[in-house]
Amino acid sequence: MTSRESKIDGGEPAAGTERRAARVLIAQPNEDVRELLAEHCRRLELEPLVHEPGSNGQLPDVDLIVAEPASPQARRLLAAHRDKASAIPIMFVSIYPPAGVLRSPAVAYLVMPYSWERFEQAVSGALARSPRDRGAPPLRLRL
Numbered sequence: 001m002t003s004r005e006s007k008i009d010g011g012e013p014a015a016g017t018e019r020r021a022a023r024v025l026i027a028q029p030n031e032d033v034r035e036l037l038a039e040h041c042r043r044l045e046l047e048p049l050v051h052e053p054g055s056n057g058q059l060p061d062v063d064l065i066v067a068e069p070a071s072p073q074a075r076r077l078l079a080a081h082r083d084k085a086s087a088i089p090i091m092f093v094s095i096y097p098p099a100g101v102l103r104s105p106a107v108a109y110l111v112m113p114y115s116w117e118r119f120e121q122a123v124s125g126a127l128a129r130s131p132r133d134r135g136a137p138p139l140r141l142r143l
Contacts, residue, residue, distance in 0.1 A: 020047070022127055025060065027051040027067040027074035028093070033112070037066055037093065040119055051077065063130040064123065065090045069098075069106070078105075089126040 024041045026048055028034045038048035049060055051074075059081040067074040069092045078090070091108040092098070098109045107129055108122035 021045055022063040022130070023047045023049055023061065024064045024066055024123075025049045025051055025062040027065060027071065027077055029068060029071045029073060033068075033093075040116075041066075041123075044120065044123060046123070062088060064088065064126050066093055068092070068094050069109075070094055070096055089129045091122055091126045 026037045041048040090106045092106045093110045095112050107126045
């Protein structure tokens, strides 16, 4: 049982109340960083969806977007889906400091290298702003 499943009286999840893992879209041009972010999401029992450079630019049903703000492709993805993306929390992760990068719609900005605790806090805070996940229990680290 994951930390995001509902239980009744400490027993098994009530029929039809199981929640899917929160889905995180990773829009990052660097393959190594994409894989690192995906692994961090899996450790938090989240479902990472990797937006590959050169993909068709469709925005899937997600609960959080983690993007590199300096990436032209990530900016195009967010701009092309501004209406839909405005309801989805955005977290920026970059080697660049936030000052001067762009006007940020992000709810969190992490500068690499970041601590594991900071990543977990940023993701938890961002998901708390997701309309689908309001009221979900806190994330639990899976080792």
